[in-house]
Amino acid sequence: MEKLIYTAMSGAQHTLMAQQIRANNLANVNTAGFRADFERVTSYALSGDGHPTRVLASEQKAGSNFQAGALMQTGRTLDVAVRGKGFFTVQTVDGNEAYTRAGNFEVDSEGQLTLNGLPVLGDGGELVLPPYRNLSIGNDGVISVTPQGGGAVLEVGRLKLINPEAGELTKGLDGLFRMRDGEEADASEEVVVASGFLEGSNVSAVDELINTMALSRNFELQVRLMKTADEQARQGAKLISGQG
Secondary structure, three states: OHHHHHHHHHHHHHHHHHHHHHHHHHHOOOOOOOOOEEEEEEEEEOOOOOOOOOEEEEEEEEEEOOOOOOEEEOOOOOEEEEEOOOEEEEEOOOOOEEEEOOOEOEEOOOOEEEEOOEEEEEOOEEOEOOOEEEEEEOOOOEEEEEEOOOOOOEEEEEEOOEOOOHHHEEEOOOOOEEEOOOOOOOEOOOOEEEEOEEEOOOOOHHHHHHHHHHHHHHHHHHHHHHHHHHHHHHHHHHHHHHHO
């Protein structure tokens, strides 16, 4: 009975974690540049006296799906999407770099290019733009402006675009990616961007709903197994008591 209870409990815990991940995916189905997460689990044998016959599930940190989302044309100059592989670079509140596929940039009152309040980084650090009449972002991430008073077009910076291997990145609780080794990624000349577009989330709402329903059924099954094990233990205790 004890083995059955522990096995069912292990499965139920895994199912709850998976449901949380799927719920978060559904909540971000319309978030620009969002990468869907998926649950990861490993099995391990429970050590102790006797034969190692008890195998439980151990939850691992969620993985991320790096498949690109669909590009949506917005016509807004400060909306930028990565075509193919690559990431934009922002500076987090702790002063470190983080990486994202979201490109719905803004320019604050001081001319700083930001993403959701975080400074967007260029090859040389934070990007602070002078007062301008027109702005354009090239396919290579170069930002050009026409000064407010007119005149020649000036290059004022370049987005820091990176392209590490997917296995080198890990996703934080803030939804931003970072290098697993804690270092800063090198800029890549191979990344291509498109101004006037945003990349949509790569979450499939249909798939997530189907997976959520399947997980709910699995959780109900695990709970029934725990109840069955408890009832069998009670009946066994009664038999032993009656024999005494």
